[in-house]
Amino acid sequence: NAGVMQNPRHLVRRRGQEARLRCSPMKGHSHVYWYRQLPEEGLKFMVYLQKENIIDESGMPKERFSAEFPKEGPSILRIQQVVRGDSAAYFCASSRDGNEQFFGPGTRLTVL
Amino acid sequence: GQQLNQSPQSMFIQEGEDVSMNCTSSSIFNTWLWYKQDPGEGPVLLIALYKAGELTSNGRLTAQFGITRKDSFLNISASIPSDVGIYFCAGRISGTYKYIFGTGTRLKVLA
Numbered sequence: 001n002a003g004v005m006q007n008p009r010h011l012v013r014r015r016g017q018e019a020r021l022r023c024s025p026m027k028g029h030s031h032v033y034w035y036r037q038l039p040e041e042g043l044k045f046m047v048y049l050q051k052e053n054i055i056d057e058s059g060m061p062k063e064r065f066s067a068e069f070p071k072e073g074p075s076i077l078r079i080q081q082v083v084r085g086d087s088a089a090y091f092c093a094s095s096r097d098g099n100e101q102f103f104g105p106g107t108r109l110t111v112l
Numbered sequence: 113g114q115q116l117n118q119s120p121q122s123m124f125i126q127e128g129e130d131v132s133m134n135c136t137s138s139s140i141f142n143t144w145l146w147y148k149q150d151p152g153e154g155p156v157l158l159i160a161l162y163k164a165g166e167l168t169s170n171g172r173l174t175a176q177f178g179i180t181r182k183d184s185f186l187n188i189s190a191s192i193p194s195d196v197g198i199y200f201c202a203g204r205i206s207g208t209y210k211y212i213f214g215t216g217t218r219l220k221v222l223a
Contacts, residue, residue: 035213041215042118042215044213045210056208056209056210058210091154095209100160102157103156104154105153
């Protein structure tokens with residue numbers, strides 16, 4: 001049973017470009033969470049989605065950031081017009097029922 | 113907003129010693145999760161707690177859900193070098209599916 005998959009593992013973008021991060025949850029999991037982590041810090045909640053619905057996006061900036069979890073395919077975290085402050089590790093976690101969360105390996109975004 | 117205070121921030125211990133770390137908050141949580149994160153990797157789930165007062169073990173790890181539902185602790189017995197890493201607690205806010213993470217405890221084990 002494959003774990004949570006994220007790609008790419010590393011992403012380099014120039015300021016102003018778009019970053020698209022993908023997350024495939026574990027089989028049978030319909031809850032997806034996105035977190036952001038800066039070096040030497042904890043994980044900060046961004047958004048919680050179930051299939052085709054955003055349940056809680058209280059941790060996600062209102063400008064430039066968006067997330068989706070379509071009926072088919074992976075969940076996508078999209079950052080438009082990236083700035084240097086967006087550089088961080090972005091982690092996705094999935095859950096079967098909203099209780100235990102299992103994390104992917106993360107995408108490390110570097111904005112030049 | 114809700115905050116989780118995790119302590120200690122970091123600790124150096126000798127191999128074979130026991131370790132204890134805890135998380136406290138002013139908010140009430142209905143689930144506690146404990147994770148370990150190695151450099152460059154995602155957090156790995158160690159223990160999940162669902163009831164106030166619950167005490168759960170996973171090998172050398174033991175965690176408890178505080179009776180007030182505002183705190184939790186994690187103990188590691190007889191530490192070994194591979195216990196090195198960052199340990200995070202996460203509390204699920206009552207009535208939601210949202211988790212708040214602690215700031216982490218950085219553990220270094222001296223052989």
